[in-house]
Amino acid sequence: METMRLNDVTANDLPWKIKYDASRCTMCGSCVATCSFKAIVPKVERRRMVFSEGNFPEPKARFSAVPVIRQTKSVRDYCRGCGMCEKVCPNDAIKPERNPDTRHPIITRCLGGDSIKRGGRKNLEGSTRTLDTIRVGRISQMTDPSLDAQRHTFDLLAPFGRILPPKKLPFTPDADQQLVTQELTPPVNWVYPVIIGDMSIGALSWRMWEGVAMAVAYLNEECGMPVRMCSGEGGVPVRLLKSKYLKYMILQIASGHFGWNRIANAMPHMVEDPAGILIKIGQGAKPGDGGLLMAQKVAEHIQAIRGVPKADLLSPPNHQGLYSIEESVQKMFLSFNSAFKFRVPVAIKVAASATSVSVFNNLVRDPYNIVGGFFLDGIDGGTGAAHEVSLDHTGHPIVSKLRDCYLAAVTQGRQGQIPLWAAGGLGKTGDLAADAFKMIALGANGVFTGKLILQMAGCIGNDLGRCNACNTGLCPAGITTQEPQLAHRLDPEKVAQNIVNYYLAMDQELKKLMAPIGNSSLPVGRSDALVSTDHAVADRLQIQHVC
């Protein structure tokens, strides 16, 4: 018999316990085969059965060897609660159950001597979400009638690019009373107000990335919705760089500059300009930290796209050589603007922070009118890999910070000049249209979303600690993995279909929110349309309190 020591890991120390019913199990092996974490294994149990035959008790013992499924007791190969075993079991014989008595956060650190890393987003749920205390409370009735979401036309587009102050527009009337211009103005693309956020081709499986790209192409070419997707920091397949579909992509550059060698080399062969460039300075889920791609996920094609060996890929927390906001404007924006001959808007993405307004003010006051978008990412944003302590404890909620930036622009009469794009936990409840609409009314030009896109594709991770193993390369849904057998679980066409359908539904829902307030174009900054049931929220956001 095995000797148990006090500090040995047992199932009771782990976040999930496997509930297994041997009497229902047919030993088909599906659950073990499907568990990418090796959290369950087949095992043989020795069973002792005491029985008696005849009219008087004459106990006898019979031993048998019974094949069963058992949970692995390890802090490396442990159950993440993904539920794939339950999904594939024909007899409902097995499922994970959340263990409220888990000691996982302690023993993992004790045994590993290293910080805990994971994917997903902040798992510490406090009070009600701010956006859920807000309602669209200004309904058009009588004198200003509601519109009809089904029959009226709506303009649901948002600017990506630097907007000039009206007096800087280089327009002069000619003899025919027409405004004419000879001068170049900063490039602006009008896009759908929900951008697919930056998730790199290393963080996502190639099949997932392909599915997202397919959805974007379909939304543009078949549905007439100019949805854009951001590449994330990790390069783009050369075939896509040279294709006409590049126009739907926003190329991201972050502190690691991963993939940019290939992008730069492909420039002479591009037949379309990209939709934009996004310079990532910070990320809401792990502010002050660079990107992180664990070696497990650096497969051969990732090495090729990024031009790196198989190793943990850590982007530095800072862009080396950028020591001031002014410098970032001059160096990065000008170099990217000139690289694409001032045809492609260049925007910046930062983590929401107590200092965001200062950064925004510096950019919005820049006399060269260069910065083409301020992407602000809040603490509830997701990530493929980060230190858990960063995920749970660093960052700034998005709602008040977005509002602060908008009101800072209002104070200076510069609203809209640098379009504001917000993210970080939007759509967390599954309803992105409502969150997006409220953010827009608070001053955002649009929103971007990443985690929800994964959930559309089939990601089962949630904010209660389920799965969140994106960093391991063992994604059971084939979404954040580069393992061919796992990636093949995902059908890219189904991914594309789900994303397209979600966008179509969201588009309807956005109209259903615009119609009752009587607006046919996006109500950017129309905070008078919102009310809050929470006094503190209403005060902080300068909207009406209702009860």
Added chain:
Amino acid sequence: MCRIGAIKSLDYIHPSMALQLMSSQQKGHDNSGFAMVMQNLGGIFEPYKHLPTLSMACTDDGIKIAEHILHEAGFLRVMQWTPEVHDEPGLDINAMPNYVFETFKYPKAYKGASQKEKEELLLDTRLKLRAALEPNEEGFAYSFWPDVITLKEIGDPRDIGTYFNLWDADDRFTAKVITAQCRQNTNYDIVRYAAHPFHLQGYTALANGENTFYLKNKEFQQGLHRGYIGFESDSQCFLYTLHYVHRELGWPLHYYKHVCTPLPFEDIEQREDQKQLLGIRQSLAHLEINGPNTIIGLLPDNTMFTCCDAKKLRPVVVGRDERTVAISSEVCGINEILPDRDWEADIYPNEREVVVINDDLEVQRWKQ
């Protein structure tokens, strides 16, 4: 709800015509006030067209405050007209003690000043008057501009007409353009400033409807120009945008429509001037209007126009005879004042056009 009306004529007309235009529409408004702006003045004001006239309603103290400010600034009064009021018992009017219409000579220091400098002086002076009169509600300075008179009061328009003796036409108090409206702004507090038409530096605007982008407009406009103040009514935004587009940016009038109700993106893409239209949509996004609206506007050169929201949720009709054009929320108003016109020639403007009446009374329809 508002009803708006405007009359432009080759002849000098009396405000009684504006009252007739509006009174037949009284079921559509709430009879809570009357306001009008007269421009291109006749009668006793005709000899003073080039000099600014102050239109003000105030207390006795208000007069003193205003005169002190005007005196300090160096303005010299050359003409004063006080309407003879008929304070009969039972009239529904919330009258102020004094109604002042005074014409001034510019200060001596402005003898060699440019037209623009004079125009800025007039605005600054009016803003100063308004600020000084505001604290104890000592008075309301509505306009201070050459060849323009403004009258606003709270009460039943018919009684206001009786009070000021506006029902009896004469040739002393006339103008070639009169815009009028019969309602106080009851959405918010009853404030005299909230009643349209509004006037700013030769531009006049009045509107029928709701501006659901009021907050966006207001937040943007209050940083654009020192004269964009008050915002007691969401319709003031229409005036400020008109002033900004036409005067401050110096753009032709037809771009006002592109600012207020930009074309859908797919339509802009088909246009040769898409760069300009997109630039306008981008940089002036916060001046876009939404909600049901019809606007009547008047330019300093007496050009009158009307346009409406992008869904034509508020109607307006334009009717004319040989010497007069009238714009009205309801056709019954025009029937009242131009009964013999060819009503088949009436224009019901659509959501993508601006109807413009120039000083020769030529009516043009501009497609956006």
